[in-house]
Amino acid sequence: MKREEPEIYEYLRHKKKFPGVWCAGCGIGIVLGSIIRAIDHLHISKDDVAMISGIGCSGRMSVYVDFNTMHTTHGRALAFATGLKMARPGMHVLVVMGDGDALAIGGNHFIHAARRNIDLTAIVINNNIYGMTGGQYSPTTPQGALATTAPFRNIERPFSTCDLAMAAGASYVARSTVYHARELERLIERGMRKAGFAVIEAMSYCHTTFGKLNRTGSPVDMMRSLQENSVSLAAAAKLEDAEKKNKIIRGVLADHDLPEYTAEYAKIIEDAQAAAGSNVAAAQPERDARLASAQKRRVREEV
Amino acid sequence: MTVTLMQGNAACVEGALRAGCRFFGGYPITPSSEIAELLSRRLPVVGGRFIQMEDEIASLAAVIGASVGGLKAMTATSGPGFSLMQENLGYAAAAEIPCVIVDVQRGGPSTGLPTAPSQGDVMQARWGTHGDHPIIALCPTSVAETYTLTIEAFNLSEDYRTPVILLMDEVIGHMREAFDPDRYGDIEVVDRMTTDVPPEWYFPYDETRAVPPLVSFGEGFRYHITGLLHDQAGFPTYRQDEIEPWWQRVFAKINDNLDRIFMYDEDGIEDARTIVIAYGSTARSAVHAVQLARRRRYKVGLITLKTIWPFHEALIEELAAGAHRVIVPEMNLGQLALEIERVLGRAKVRRVNRVDGELIAPRQILEAIEVA
Numbered sequence: 001m002k003r004e005e006p007e008i009y010e011y012l013r014h015k016k017k018f019p020g021v022w023c024a025g026c027g028i029g030i031v032l033g034s035i036i037r038a039i040d041h042l043h044i045s046k047d048d049v050a051m052i053s054g055i056g057c058s059g060r061m062s063v064y065v066d067f068n069t070m071h072t073t074h075g076r077a078l079a080f081a082t083g084l085k086m087a088r089p090g091m092h093v094l095v096v097m098g099d100g101d102a103l104a105i106g107g108n109h110f111i112h113a114a115r116r117n118i119d120l121t122a123i124v125i126n127n128n129i130y131g132m133t134g135g136q137y138s139p140t141t142p143q144g145a146l147a148t149t150a151p152f153r154n155i156e157r158p159f160s161t162c163d164l165a166m167a168a169g170a171s172y173v174a175r176s177t178v179y180h181a182r183e184l185e186r187l188i189e190r191g192m193r194k195a196g197f198a199v200i201e202a203m204s205y206c207h208t209t210f211g212k213l214n215r216t217g218s219p220v221d222m223m224r225s226l227q228e229n230s231v232s233l234a235a236a237a238k239l240e241d242a243e244k245k246n247k248i249i250r251g252v253l254a255d256h257d258l259p260e261y262t263a264e265y266a267k268i269i270e271d272a273q274a275a276a277g278s279n280v281a282a283a284q285p286e287r288d289a290r291l292a293s294a295q296k297r298r299v300r301e302e303v
Numbered sequence: 304m305t306v307t308l309m310q311g312n313a314a315c316v317e318g319a320l321r322a323g324c325r326f327f328g329g330y331p332i333t334p335s336s337e338i339a340e341l342l343s344r345r346l347p348v349v350g351g352r353f354i355q356m357e358d359e360i361a362s363l364a365a366v367i368g369a370s371v372g373g374l375k376a377m378t379a380t381s382g383p384g385f386s387l388m389q390e391n392l393g394y395a396a397a398a399e400i401p402c403v404i405v406d407v408q409r410g411g412p413s414t415g416l417p418t419a420p421s422q423g424d425v426m427q428a429r430w431g432t433h434g435d436h437p438i439i440a441l442c443p444t445s446v447a448e449t450y451t452l453t454i455e456a457f458n459l460s461e462d463y464r465t466p467v468i469l470l471m472d473e474v475i476g477h478m479r480e481a482f483d484p485d486r487y488g489d490i491e492v493v494d495r496m497t498t499d500v501p502p503e504w505y506f507p508y509d510e511t512r513a514v515p516p517l518v519s520f521g522e523g524f525r526y527h528i529t530g531l532l533h534d535q536a537g538f539p540t541y542r543q544d545e546i547e548p549w550w551q552r553v554f555a556k557i558n559d560n561l562d563r564i565f566m567y568d569e570d571g572i573e574d575a576r577t578i579v580i581a582y583g584s585t586a587r588s589a590v591h592a593v594q595l596a597r598r599r600r601y602k603v604g605l606i607t608l609k610t611i612w613p614f615h616e617a618l619i620e621e622l623a624a625g626a627h628r629v630i631v632p633e634m635n636l637g638q639l640a641l642e643i644e645r646v647l648g649r650a651k652v653r654r655v656n657r658v659d660g661e662l663i664a665p666r667q668i669l670e671a672i673e674v675a
């Protein structure tokens with residue numbers, strides 16, 4: 001079935017913020033396109049979407065989109081998003097991070113957001129390197145690869161974003177690449193539909209730093225290698241372990257229905273209020289505020 | 304409520320709830336943990352939310368996120384956790400997000416003297432995060448004042464769109480005193496500012512307003528928040544003509560309102576030869592020391608600071624103009640004294656310090672008055 005093409009400009013701060021900071025040919029823009037198409041298919045109001053990002057090339061994404069956007073501190077985007085989601089459980093909160101952002105400095109927040117299973121959609125753009133700071137090795141840099149801080153070779157073992165997310169209890173974990181932009185878009189859409197912590201790893205590349213150091217070629221070459229080195233989950237099932245070892249496995253790796261954090265906390269509020277016998281009185285101002293804000297929005301739409 | 308015997312940390316909780324705090328994100332640390340424990344029980348009852356985060360970095364991040372979502376929000380910690388919060392404290396100052404950070408000070412540095420009282424975080428409260436930034440820090444001297452200053456902390460954070468630090472100390476946090484919140488029934492509570500302009504005209508960092516209102520996420524305004532220096536719309540900028548007005552505005556919003564922000568008590572300073580300037584639990588010893596000294600016919604005045612940052616230079620200069628000597632007792636090696644010496648000159652100031660985990664006794668201050 002052919003999907004309808006969204007007016008992508010409707011979701012961008014295109015008049016103000018372009019051209020952007022990314023290098024020509026960078027994969028991050030493809031992830032941006034996939035995110036926007038996913039949101040368009042969901043038919044949700046831009047007012048109800050927040051994009052919270054960390055620091056890095058990937059983290060710059062939030063400035064370009066016409067949502068409620070917050071560019072936070074390095075590694076901490078998930079913690080900022082957790083507070084926002086608690087305050088606004090009805091909001092769709094996307095969190096965009098780089099591999100260093102999400103897994104090195106932000107690794108602790110990553111596993112705990114997964115463990116809590118709070119309804120955030122975490123998109124990790126994995127280019128196997130610290131792009132913004134000039135090509136230092138990250139927790140996903142392959143062993144043996146060169147980086148500006150591994151001039152001989154990287155001796156650290158990389159870990160898998162998705163294995164980590166699954167082990168920590170995320171309810172939805174998926175992976176695709178920037179070569180497979182349509183698939184990525186569908187995986188993001190499914191992640192956003194999931195009530196729970198959803199992780200989508202978008203395998204990308206950084207031709208400017210990693211590519212130059214490791215002689216992996218132009219963006220087109222690096223794209224091609226994402227195509228050649230990845231297999232779908234179904235195809236991977238038919239491969240021997242040795243064949244699978246260095247492949248990027250694409251698809252939905254985990255999808256469970258688990259209790260979601262803000263929904264569980266809503267029950268705590270109910271229980272606490274019932275116990276205090278103050279159910280109605282205490283809930284009233286909040287309900288009024290919600291009503292007022294809904295009314296305001298309606299008025300604006302009418303104008 | 305009637306009069307109860309209440310702990311300082313509990314009074315902080317009562318003040319926060321009264322001020323409309325509806326979010327707490329924190330990580331346990333003595334001597335502040337009672338604040339988290341009590342709020343975990345009390346917040347859901349009023350429709351608020353509590354979360355114990357994985358560390359203090361995440362705690363303040365979540366507080367900022369919740370505040371952007373429209374909830375009045377706070378965290379509470381002690382020295383080691385306050386150290387971890389510094390980067391996001393700077394973020395809140397730069398992005399101008401209202402929030403309250405309670406630091407119940409204990410002996411430092413590092414894990415230090417858990418959990419003996421200290422006033423060792425005075426300079427960290429001012430300069431702990433990198434880069435120049437405006438900040439407000441308040442210091443209660445009693446259980447009742449912990450209640451009122453907690454409300455003030457929330458009010459100031461809303462009025463000036465800034466993080467506010469409530470610098471308590473272990474003695475104030477754990478001490479119990481008779482307290483009746485009904486006596487403070489008329490304290491005003493400042494609500495989050497709203498805007499009357501439509502989203503297209505809304506500038507979250509409007510340079511024509513001293514303190515532009517912060518509209519919550521999800522209200523249809525779709526703007527950007529960043530810790531990068533930003534233009535009026537919140538977008539990162541390197542343009543001098545946009546950065547300069549921002550610096551001017553964020554400092555002016557505090558400096559032009561020193562008379563409201565800088566709270567203090569004065570006692571008998573008109574004809575005083577010696578003035579004691581104290582804050583926090585040390586001020587309690589200072590009160591006693593001044594009484595003893597007056598009985599011995601020394602002309603002593605007392606200034607008790609409730610606000611230590613921003614420091615009201617002009618006012619302190621004026622108040623201390625007639626005094627021959629100024630004594631600054633602190634449970635640190637002389638942190639606020641540095642500021643007072645800067646303003647009044649080193650020749651005039653005498654420090655009284657203690658960092659062994661014990662309170663400064665009235666006798667210590669009295670001795671300083673006698674030799675002054």
Ligand SMILES: Cc1ncc(C[n+]2csc(CCOP(=O)(O)OP(=O)(O)O)c2C)c(N)n1
Pocket residue numbers: 055056057058059074097098099100101102125127129130131132133138
């Ligand atoms: C606390 C802190 N430490 C270090 C930095 C410097 N820094 C900025 S971006 C970055 C790494 C970016 O790499 P990654 O997260 O993988 O994102 P990418 O740029 O590759 O998209 C670092 C180390 C910072 N901004 N803050």
Ligand code: SF4
Pocket residue numbers: 021022023025026027028057058127131132205206207208209
């Ligand atoms: S440095 Fe690398 S990751 Fe960053 S924009 Fe350029 S190509 Fe993309």
